[in-house]
Amino acid sequence: MCKLCNxxxxxxxxxxxxxxxxxxxxxFQKKVLYTIRKFKMIRRGDKVQYKKTREFKGVVLxxxxxxxxxxxxxxxxxxxKFLAKRDKFKSVRIASASSxxxxxxxxxxxxxxxxxxxxxKNLPSYENAVKPLCLFLDEEILLYAKLKNLKFRxxxxxxxxxRNFEDEFEKKHxxxxxxxxxxxxxxxxxxx
Numbered sequence: 001m002c003k004l005c006n007x008x009x010x011x012x013x014x015x016x017x018x019x020x021x022x023x024x025x026x027x028f029q030k031k032v033l034y035t036i037r038k039f040k041m042i043r044r045g046d047k048v049q050y051k052k053t054r055e056f057k058g059v060v061l062x063x064x065x066x067x068x069x070x071x072x073x074x075x076x077x078x079x080x081k082f083l084a085k086r087d088k089f090k091s092v093r094i095a096s097a098s099s100x101x102x103x104x105x106x107x108x109x110x111x112x113x114x115x116x117x118x119x120x121k122n123l124p125s126y127e128n129a130v131k132p133l134c135l136f137l138d139e140e141i142l143l144y145a146k147l148k149n150l151k152f153r154x155x156x157x158x159x160x161x162x163r164n165f166e167d168e169f170e171k172k173h174x175x176x177x178x179x180x181x182x183x184x185x186x187x188x189x190x191x192x
Contacts, residue, residue: 033068036072047077094130123188
């Protein structure tokens with residue numbers, strides 16, 4: 001049972017904490033706000049571009065950016081739309097729907113290929129790229145889309161050997177994807 005609402009849960013964390021629909025949506029939105037603030041992704045007056053897609057991560061990114069629009073007072077546009085050169089913004093940010101799963105996979109590939117200098121690109125906010133969903137597992141993003149009744153199409157996910165290995169390892173050792181991403185975050189937080 002959800003501790004706060006005392007009703008049937010829709011999600012259970014690895015620490016056995018359970019959340020109902022309302023609490024899960026609230027948790028998700030608060031964590032997005034936390035992520036944006038912590039990694040200074042969006043500031044007042046910025047222009048945020050993103051590519052609209054119909055896949056579940058793209059639909060959730062669209063919903064979340066519209067949710068945070070009022071709180072950060074920025075200009076939001078689909079990357080396919082053209083803006084006149086006279087439009088002036090503090091900075092232009094490109095938002096992507098990258099998740100914890102995809103970030104962990106990218107980090108492993110970078111390490112296998114020996115391109116350690118590329119690790120910095122997997123930070124939540126790197127140069128003008130921002131990833132508001134980077135601390136969520138794919139299953140959490142998918143659940144959010146379903147609970148909010150967002151319309152999306154199911155795409156066949158292509159899994160390579162690394163992704164299969166990562167998923168199997170996550171089943172045996174929950175939180176390993178989070179640990180991989182957190183280790184990179186910690187590595188670069190020490191540089192500041």
